[in-house]
Amino acid sequence: MTAPVLDARALETLVSAAVAAPSLHNTQPWRFRLVPETSVLEVRAAPERALPATDPQGRALHVSVGAAVLNLRTAARHLGWAPEVRLLPDPAEPGLLAGVRLDEGAGSRLPAVDALYGAIWRRHSIRSPFTGPPVPERVLADLADAARAEEAELLLPDEAETARLLRLTAEAERRNTVDPAQRAESRRWSGERNGKPYGIPSAALGPQDADGRLPMRDFGALAPERHLPPVRFEAHPRITVLLTRGDRPEDWLRAGLALEHVLLAATVHGVRASLLHQAMEWRFLRWEARDARHGPAFAQMLIRLGYGPEGAPTPRLPAAEVLDG
Secondary structure, three states, X not given: OOOOOOOHHHHHHHHHHHOOOOOHHHOOOEEEEEEOOOOEEEEEEOHHHOOOOOOOOOHHHHXXXXXXXXXHHHHHHHHOEXXXXXXXXXXXXXXXXXXXXXXXXXXXXXXXXXXHHHHHOOOOEOOOOOOOOOOOHHHHHHHHHHHHOOOOEEEOOOHHHHHHHHHHHHHXXXXXXXXXXXXXXXXXXXXXXXXXXXXXXXHHOOOOEOOOOOOOOOHHHHOXXXXXXXXXXXXXXXXXXXXXXXXXXXXXXXXXXXXXXHHXXXXXXXXXXXXXXXXHHOHHHHHHOOOHHHOOOEEEEEEEEEOOOOOOOOOOOOHHHHEEO
């Protein structure tokens, strides 16, 4: 099939979709460059927006970039390409995290792809209580399929295992707020940043759980002037665990692809999500987050799912500011 024209308008659409992906503290640690002679859109790390205290290995950065690649791939399919994604395509360039070749057209348009593409623009992280019914098992099964399509696994823990994971998250949250380096880094990336469209704006911050059951990230502990009164969260949170079989940079990128695929599929179903990343920021707690009963695997993200308000979007850098000419 003939490929669509890769003109300036199409390129802006592709990059705008990519930057709508989630990233830790909304750092948006990515840059893009088109190589015209090969029709490859390169996705590179933006080290100036890394988090050395919170993410010393760069694992979360790779997860964020993987999520951006999923959006980019989805947008390319929606526009009529059959994109070929290569992760870590050049060992000599560790900052080049992915390449997406756009030189072949797709044979047909799939409604499922169009639905995921529409979800890119509606997906938001929710930091407030969920108020609706439990997420149906059929929807959870669909989300697990989405993770599996990206060579990852979405584990659905029982009530006892969920309680254990929340205790690990609470311990990580305590450590995050008392560790000087992580506390300072989180403070730098929360609230307004001189009008720049990255970081977590005050409007997107959420309250704490009045019952202490659900340990949401407490930005108010870092900046008391942004503190919100506590409220009661859902009594039985549905927590899922995103796992990969390996724990190398390519696995981190695949975790990002799977994470965003799950989040977009959830959005299609009208399910809201928030990311409980705290325990992933401490190596020994991340190791403890795995369930040994399911064999060797590595936890990459805890995802809270439910029904509730849409939530406030976080700002994004415009395509022109992350696209290298």
